[in-house]
Amino acid sequence: MNDYVSSAPLFHELTRDDVRAASKDALLLLPVAAVEQHGPHLPTGTDWIIVEYVARAAAAAAAQHTPIVVAPTLPFGSSDHHLPFGGTLSFNTAVYYQLLVDIVTSLHVDGFRRMFILNGHGGNHDVIQLVARDMALRHPLQIGAASYWNIAWDRLIALNAHHGQHLPGHAGGFETALMLALRPELVRLPLPSRVQMQDDDPLRAAAPFRLETHGFWQAIDGYSDNPAQGTAERGRVYLAAIVDAVTHAFLEFDKMTR
Incomplete structure (x- = not known):
């Protein structure tokens, strides 16, 4: 599923003049992620x-209706809780926080006035x-910020993606399914198993408080x-729902900010 061709322009493939022209009207999408341990089985x-x-898949779909530019994915995130591994x-x-402030400031100087930060960690x-x-x-900006699983939450619940596992969890059944669908050659077998x-x-999401334990x-x-x-089959179903939900979120944000 990773061989799609995005029809949304990629920031790093544009010239400075292209960026300047696009920034006048386009929604700038900034994906952010992490590079961190994902158990003994996931990269x-x-x-x-x-x-x-x-x-990129959601931007490609949304770009059929409105101009979007996709910034390079910021691969590193806030992952100190995984450093011991x-x-x-x-x-x-x-x-x-300051890194993202500097990136958004740069995009503002580049001319973009509408931005959406899509998070994966x-x-x-x-x-x-x-x-x-x-x-x-x-x-003078309009900025959206969301994690992809929150955008797609209701659709994933309807698919029973919360049954017997955390949603989204970390390196559990949900993320393993997504990786089996996207990059199965990177998943180490046999998969670890738990009761x-x-x-x-x-x-x-409506819990009355947040609990963190050392x-x-x-x-x-x-x-x-x-x-x-x-499983790869579950992963493909989840991904289709996620991409569709995120596409609609981009288009709704675009409509609200024009």
Whole structure:
């Protein structure tokens, strides 16, 4: 599924004059990800691979209706919680926040006034929300910021993607399924297996508080649920739903910001 050709222009393939011309009207899409350990079976670039596919595929679909420019995916994220395992490249929260501020500032200087940050790593989620808020206060910009699984949440719940696993989890059944669909040659077999979990809470986003526990990731060996539950067939179904939901989100954002 990684051999598609995007019909949305890629920032890094444009000249400076192309960028200047495009910035007058186009929505700028900035995908952000992470390079970090994903258990013994998935590559460290899992989040990067998934969000880049989703971003470019959704942008290609949305570009049939409105101008979009896709910035290079920022591969590194805020992943300090995975550093104890190795196989991780991370910015701490403050540095990552400033990095995104500088990138958005650069895009503002380049002429873009409408931007959407699409995230593929849980550790980045809160930071991108703050960046969007603060940059819209400082500059005449309209910025959207979201993680792809939140955009597609209702569709994934309807597909039972929360049954017996965390959604999106980390290197569990969900992400393993996506990678088996996208880059099966990078998935190490046999997949680690755990006792089937209870269904994830479909209303988890409305939880009354957030709980963080020191040493949590080490206690679960760096992956959240049962990777053996993931299949390529499930991954293809999930990806189709995600790309469609993200495409509609781009078009809705475009309509709201014109």
